[in-house]
Amino acid sequence: MSNQVEVQNVIKSFGSVKAVDGVSLEISEGQFFSLLGPSGCGKTTLLRLIAGFEVPNAGNILIDNKSMDGIAPNFRPTNMVFQNYAIFPHLNVEENVSYGLRKKNLSKNEKSKMINDSLDLVGLSGLNLRSSNALSGGQKQRVALARALILKPKVLLLDEPLSALDKKLREQMQSELRHLQRAVGITFVLVTHDQEEALTMSDKVAVMFDGKVEQIASPRELYEKPSTQRVASFIGAMNFTNGKILNSGNVVKIKSNILGEFELPMNQISGKPTNENIEIGIRPERIKINPVKTNSKDLIDGKIIDISYFGETTYYKLKCGERSETLNVSTQNSFGQMDYKIGELVKFEVDNKSIVGFYS
Numbered sequence: 583m584s585n586q587v588e589v590q591n592v593i594k595s596f597g598s599v600k601a602v603d604g605v606s607l608e609i610s611e612g613q614f615f616s617l618l619g620p621s622g623c624g625k626t627t628l629l630r631l632i633a634g635f636e637v638p639n640a641g642n643i644l645i646d647n648k649s650m651d652g653i654a655p656n657f658r659p660t661n662m663v664f665q666n667y668a669i670f671p672h673l674n675v676e677e678n679v680s681y682g683l684r685k686k687n688l689s690k691n692e693k694s695k696m697i698n699d700s701l702d703l704v705g706l707s708g709l710n711l712r713s714s715n716a717l718s719g720g721q722k723q724r725v726a727l728a729r730a731l732i733l734k735p736k737v738l739l740l741d742e743p744l745s746a747l748d749k750k751l752r753e754q755m756q757s758e759l760r761h762l763q764r765a766v767g768i769t770f771v772l773v774t775h776d777q778e779e780a781l782t783m784s785d786k787v788a789v790m791f792d793g794k795v796e797q798i799a800s801p802r803e804l805y806e807k808p809s810t811q812r813v814a815s816f817i818g819a820m821n822f823t824n825g826k827i828l829n830s831g832n833v834v835k836i837k838s839n840i841l842g843e844f845e846l847p848m849n850q851i852s853g854k855p856t857n858e859n860i861e862i863g864i865r866p867e868r869i870k871i872n873p874v875k876t877n878s879k880d881l882i883d884g885k886i887i888d889i890s891y892f893g894e895t896t897y898y899k900l901k902c903g904e905r906s907e908t909l910n911v912s913t914q915n916s917f918g919q920m921d922y923k924i925g926e927l928v929k930f931e932v933d934n935k936s937i938v939g940f941y942s
């Protein structure tokens with residue numbers, strides 16, 4: 583698939599703050615691409631640079647292989663949906679949606695067909711004359727989407743479009759947005775600080791910290807093979823424990839206080855070795871307490887020291903190893919799942935295939 587958006591070594595500073603600090607990335611045509619990172623890492627700035635609301639201090643932005651240098655936002659094949667809806671309260675639904683068409687030379691019929699088509703797309707058919715003040719948060723967000731889609735941009739830029747909605751509605755809109763994107767086939771670039779949102783919606787995610795991109799990968803790869811400890815802890819939860827490298831080859835032999843001696847394939851380790859230390863990352867759901875069928879030599883002793891019950895999931899804190907380290911374990915409360923009590927002594931097993939290593 584061809585590249586639709588290319589960001590090449592882009593830098594954007596505000597005074598002494600480097601909001602975007604040398605970012606390069608490529609977004610293919612028709613892709614659902616997300617920019618994910620904590621508050622202040624430069625997501626909005628990068629989106630605004632692509633839209634043309636900000637001008638880079640250095641670097642290039644290309645859309646459809648054409649440099650966007652000096653091209654104003656309204657001459658770019660992009661449109662942006664802002665975080666705070668930004669719909670006009672004094673205009674009704676239809677007037678809001680058709681706002682971008684006001685300077686276009688279209689017949690009344692053409693206009694009204696475009697309005698109705700885009701209202702259909704976002705599930706607001708028939709609400710043309712409804713006052714904006716009489717809309718729920720989710721409906722306002724749909725109006726903002728319809729208004730952006732009516733201009734048929736090649737790239738739709740969405741800045742935290744769902745963050746103002748409550749959890750249930752947000753989840754519903756996430757799935758609608760994903761379906762909408764597939765239906766219209768437009769490239770979507772979504773900014774979010776919500777890792778679940780990025781994972782469930784995107785084809786590709788760029789994880790940003792401090793103005794820089796740390797990893798670009800598919801949701802599955804980000805979760806299962808995070809390239810740094812920072813990415814690993816930002817995407818889901820991960821236990822870290824120190825290990826010593828005993829010898830290296832295609833598989834690396836490691837000794838850890840919790841896991842004893844074990845082998846980790848090279849391709850499960852990120853970074854470059856600098857000394858004999860390695861950080862070992864274990865996802866909480868990849869630890870099994872009191873497994874039924876197992877080779878008993880793989881079992882480790884632990885003690886339950888804390889429990890958090892979340893309905894379908896329970897989180898346990900386990901104390902284990904020579905140094906009494908703690909491991910977080912999550913269990914699905916599915917049919918037949920045992921409950922454990924604080925103070926209980928248990929055996930547990932770690933799925934070695936899902937362990938990741940980070941050279942430190």
Ligand SMILES: Nc1ncnc2c1ncn2[C@@H]1O[C@H](COP(=O)(O)OP(=O)(O)OP(=O)(O)O)[C@@H](O)[C@H]1O
Nearest residue numbers: 596599600601620621622623624625626627628775
């Ligand atoms: N117009 C501006 N003038 C000065 N500093 C700015 C401006 N816009 C952004 N910044 C700074 O640039 C950095 C990145 O801001 P940005 O809005 O891109 O972050 P973000 O990742 O979108 O954060 P959030 O998740 O909170 O929206 C921040 O330190 C911010 O204070």
Ligand SMILES: [Mg+2]
Nearest residue numbers: 625626627741
């Ligand atoms: Mg922002």
